Amino acid sequence: MNRFAELLDRLVLTPARNGKLTLLVDYFRTTEDPDRGLALSAITGDLSIAAVKPAMLRALVTERMDPVLFGYSYDYVGDLAETVSLVWPDPPPHLRRNRSPSLGEVVGALQAASRSDGPTVLARLLDGAGIEARFAMIKLVTGGLRIGVSARLAKQALADFGKVEVAEIEELWHGLKPPYVELFAWLEGKAPKPEKAASALFRPVMLSNPVEDRDLERLDPVDYAAEWKWDGIRVQAVSEAGLRRLYSRTGDDVSGAFPDLVDAMDFSAALDGELLVGDPAAATGTFSDLQQRLNRKAVSPKVRERYPAFMRCYDLLQLGDQDLRPLTFTERRRRLESFMLTLDPSRFDLSPLAPFDGWATLDEMRKNPPHPVIEGVMLKRLDSPYVAGRPKGPWFKWKRDPRTVDAVLMYAQRGHGKRSSFYSDYTFGVWQGDAGEEELVPVGKAYFGFTDEELKQIDKYVRDNTIERFGPVRSVRADREKGLVLEVAFEGLNRSTRHKSGVAMRFPRISRLRWDKPPIEADRLATLQALLD
Amino acid sequence: MRPSDLLRPRPEGLYCPPGDFFIDPVRPVPRALVTHGHSDHARAGHGSVLATGQTLDIMALRYGVDFAGSTQAAVLGETVHVNGVAVTFHPAGHVLGSAQICVEHGGTRIVASGDYKRQPDATCRPFEPISCDVFITEATFGLPVFRHPPDTQEVARLIRSTEQFPERAHLVGAYALGKAQRVIRLIRDAGYSRPVFIHGALSRLCEYYQSQRIDLGDLRPATVEGGKKGDFAGAIVVGPPSAFADRWARRFPDPIFCFASGWMRIRQRAKQGGVELPLIISDHCDWDELLRTIQETGASEIWVTHGREEALVRWCELQGIAAKALHLVGYEDEGD
Numbered sequence: 001m002n003r004f005a006e007l008l009d010r011l012v013l014t015p016a017r018n019g020k021l022t023l024l025v026d027y028f029r030t031t032e033d034p035d036r037g038l039a040l041s042a043i044t045g046d047l048s049i050a051a052v053k054p055a056m057l058r059a060l061v062t063e064r065m066d067p068v069l070f071g072y073s074y075d076y077v078g079d080l081a082e083t084v085s086l087v088w089p090d091p092p093p094h095l096r097r098n099r100s101p102s103l104g105e106v107v108g109a110l111q112a113a114s115r116s117d118g119p120t121v122l123a124r125l126l127d128g129a130g131i132e133a134r135f136a137m138i139k140l141v142t143g144g145l146r147i148g149v150s151a152r153l154a155k156q157a158l159a160d161f162g163k164v165e166v167a168e169i170e171e172l173w174h175g176l177k178p179p180y181v182e183l184f185a186w187l188e189g190k191a192p193k194p195e196k197a198a199s200a201l202f203r204p205v206m207l208s209n210p211v212e213d214r215d216l217e218r219l220d221p222v223d224y225a226a227e228w229k230w231d232g233i234r235v236q237a238v239s240e241a242g243l244r245r246l247y248s249r250t251g252d253d254v255s256g257a258f259p260d261l262v263d264a265m266d267f268s269a270a271l272d273g274e275l276l277v278g279d280p281a282a283a284t285g286t287f288s289d290l291q292q293r294l295n296r297k298a299v300s301p302k303v304r305e306r307y308p309a310f311m312r313c314y315d316l317l318q319l320g321d322q323d324l325r326p327l328t329f330t331e332r333r334r335r336l337e338s339f340m341l342t343l344d345p346s347r348f349d350l351s352p353l354a355p356f357d358g359w360a361t362l363d364e365m366r367k368n369p370p371h372p373v374i375e376g377v378m379l380k381r382l383d384s385p386y387v388a389g390r391p392k393g394p395w396f397k398w399k400r401d402p403r404t405v406d407a408v409l410m411y412a413q414r415g416h417g418k419r420s421s422f423y424s425d426y427t428f429g430v431w432q433g434d435a436g437e438e439e440l441v442p443v444g445k446a447y448f449g450f451t452d453e454e455l456k457q458i459d460k461y462v463r464d465n466t467i468e469r470f471g472p473v474r475s476v477r478a479d480r481e482k483g484l485v486l487e488v489a490f491e492g493l494n495r496s497t498r499h500k501s502g503v504a505m506r507f508p509r510i511s512r513l514r515w516d517k518p519p520i521e522a523d524r525l526a527t528l529q530a531l532l533d
Numbered sequence: 534m535r536p537s538d539l540l541r542p543r544p545e546g547l548y549c550p551p552g553d554f555f556i557d558p559v560r561p562v563p564r565a566l567v568t569h570g571h572s573d574h575a576r577a578g579h580g581s582v583l584a585t586g587q588t589l590d591i592m593a594l595r596y597g598v599d600f601a602g603s604t605q606a607a608v609l610g611e612t613v614h615v616n617g618v619a620v621t622f623h624p625a626g627h628v629l630g631s632a633q634i635c636v637e638h639g640g641t642r643i644v645a646s647g648d649y650k651r652q653p654d655a656t657c658r659p660f661e662p663i664s665c666d667v668f669i670t671e672a673t674f675g676l677p678v679f680r681h682p683p684d685t686q687e688v689a690r691l692i693r694s695t696e697q698f699p700e701r702a703h704l705v706g707a708y709a710l711g712k713a714q715r716v717i718r719l720i721r722d723a724g725y726s727r728p729v730f731i732h733g734a735l736s737r738l739c740e741y742y743q744s745q746r747i748d749l750g751d752l753r754p755a756t757v758e759g760g761k762k763g764d765f766a767g768a769i770v771v772g773p774p775s776a777f778a779d780r781w782a783r784r785f786p787d788p789i790f791c792f793a794s795g796w797m798r799i800r801q802r803a804k805q806g807g808v809e810l811p812l813i814i815s816d817h818c819d820w821d822e823l824l825r826t827i828q829e830t831g832a833s834e835i836w837v838t839h840g841r842e843e844a845l846v847r848w849c850e851l852q853g854i855a856a857k858a859l860h861l862v863g864y865e866d867e868g869d
Contacts, residue, residue: 069676
């Protein structure tokens with residue numbers, strides 16, 4: 001338990017992806033089964049334990065200490081799980097155990113507990129553990145580790161640990177169960193690769209590279225097909241042997257959020273495509289509309305009716321018993337087109353090809369797409385098989401030019417790792433209010449897009465123009481006369497109730513520093529609001 | 534004699550009317566008794582200063598030899614009389630030279646403990662509980678949430694991290710007097726024999742510790758002269774916490790910030806400060822140690838100087854011990 005607790009603590013405070021991977025790989029290497037597999041399942045969200053409610057936790061601790069002292073403590077720390085882990089009294093010496101329980105023992109005890117005796121079991125476990133282990137236990141039972149590690153990152157760590165491709169892990173993942181003993185045995189070279197036991201497994205997806213300078217001049221347009229790039233989320237619909245699963249592009253099962261779409265999956269195949277909302281024939285909804293359906297465990301019938309989900313399909317990976325992935329794009333596309341005729345047209349439609357006669361025409365098409373929910377074009381090599389990962393050459397994405405806005409730097413925060421002595425994360429704002437009474441309102445935050453040399457210049461600017469400091473954050477002078485204007489590029493704009501400005505940018509980054517521009521000439525909020533619809 | 538006639542808070546600090554002296558005054562006064570060399574307790578410009586020899590040395594290092602009109606070295610355990618008041622210095626275990634000051638007059642004995650800790654520390658004499666009528670304690674970590682782990686365990690984590698991330702420099706933020714030397718000494722006691730690099734702000738104090746026969750091993754300046762960035766890969770670099778937010782830190786490859794402080798017990802504190810590897814090492818007592826010390830002194834009354842007084846006062850009340858907060862101002866929280 002102590003090793004798991006230490007892992008959690010370090011992961012929370014390690015911002016860099018590579019640092020997290022090192023910590024995870026080391027943990028997998030030095031921890032025994034079943035603990036490492038249980039830790040993995042806790043991180044990926046696949047571990048189920050009966051929950052203990054915060055009020056119950058509070059009751060447990062105030063039975064054991066002065067409630068006033070607990071109140072002072074909780075006020076100071078702010079986090080219930082952390083406070084309880086710190087103040088929990090050690091049992092008298094004769095009742096102390098001489099060793100801390102393993103993660104396996106803790107999980108076993110918690111899983112065996114019924115909902116009613118859960119708190120008692122938890123209290124007994126807390127009695128037998130140190131501060132760090134208590135914190136980890138409370139996190140397990142209150143749900144949500146919040147350590148900044150996605151399931152995808154955990155799988156990457158497994159791949160690094162076993163020196164295999166992450167696609168292999170993803171393909172196996174849904175057939176495996178905690179504590180993943182056979183998976184670790186394979187990764188350590190002690191056992192053969194686990195057989196794909198279950199049906200309706202995820203197939204690792206094929207990804208594209210962005211078109212960069214001079215890419216196209218080396219390619220012949222006749223070798224490629226083009227499709228519109230729809231602004232939804234990539235999904236894979238797999239239906240086999242009576243099992244239906246809708247996966248995200250990283251292999252997370254999202255079926256629960258889209259029962260309407262899953263109901264229509266009455267086929268035996270694996271489809272690749274874009275999840276969108278609306279009516280495929282008449283009106284494709286925007287990404288903001290789609291967000292009404294994302295990241296929800298359950299969807300109300302009202303929302304389902306207002307934002308019906310459908311899938312715009314562009315590839316067929318499996319049909320009946322046949323794995324189509326080794327076939328060429330042309331072959332797969334032919335089968336996809338005829339297969340689509342058999343599906344419910346209100347839930348599945350075909351992503352149309354976009355014929356073009358040369359790169360110049362295609363360039364025009366991507367800049368002026370025929371539909372607002374298109375964000376560019378995709379290029380797919382006609383003779384390419386479907387391969388996992390992001391090979392350079394077969395698939396390209398060529399996006400509509402990003403939108404830009406001139407905003408004023410308002411706050412800067414110190415970065416991490418290599419950037420920890422640099423103010424490298426920038427919050428910027430645009431003007432609102434009547435002429436003469438303009439105020440800056442924050443509209444986003446960006447931490448890349450600039451060169452190392454530009455970073456040094458901005459850092460110096462921040463240090464020289466600080467007006468207030470809050471921990472690692474500095475507020476920077478930004479008024480009509482004095483301030484740094486940043487040209488910010490972004491992919492899209494959503495309505496947001498969480499931000500004061502009412503808008504949220506997607507994928508913002510600094511595209512240019514406008515040292516020349518007076519701050520008052522930066523953009524106004526109205527300019528952004530006009531881009532919303 | 535009533536305790537409040539023997540010692541009482543004044544804006545300058547704790548004042549003893551019969552002895553006409555102050556303990557750890559925060560402003561210049563004619564006669565000062567100083568518990569230890571941290572700058573919030575030991576200030577320059579007093580008429581005369583009575584403190585341990587090591588504390589006087591440290592004050593001279595920091596402020597120059599003429600930091601006070603006159604000085605007198607107190608010997609631990611030996612009583613001197615100041616205007617008829619018996620004054621005895623006893624070790625406090627806080628930093629090198631630190632002492633508690635026991636003041637006795639008219640049958641009343643008060644111990645002003647200054648800052649103190651109970652964890653073992655190879656760089657200073659351990660705290661000795663002194664029985665008294667009134668015990669004056671700080672409460673920097675006076676909340677039940679502060680429970681310091683063994684310092685050896687924290688340093689073991691640091692050394693393990695240097696093995697886990699051999700390509701990155703480990704920058705350890707530590708207060709220049711006391712904490713830095715204690716951390717270096719702990720690193721040595723853990724068997725780490727490679728050079729430890731130090732920030733310039735630490736060099737004179739480290740030299741002084743070594744002159745007092747506290748072995749800190751091979752210390753080298755953390756400068757890039759003649760060296761390259763890569764030279765610090767996997768190295769341990771110790772400096773004052775403020776330096777790490779500074780441009781100074783740019784000379785190190787992909788640094789991991791470590792901060793040695795009791796505050797690191799609170800995750801949010803670590804997170805806000807951008808600390809990747811918090812080391813919970815404090816030169817103050819944790820909650821359990823404060824309670825134990827109060828009980829060991831047998832004092833019937835507790836005065837709390839600075840820190841989180843309300844929780845400690847509450848605990849004393851629950852135990853039936855009289856307690857009050859003195860609300861002294863001018864003393865800082867550790868390492869902030």
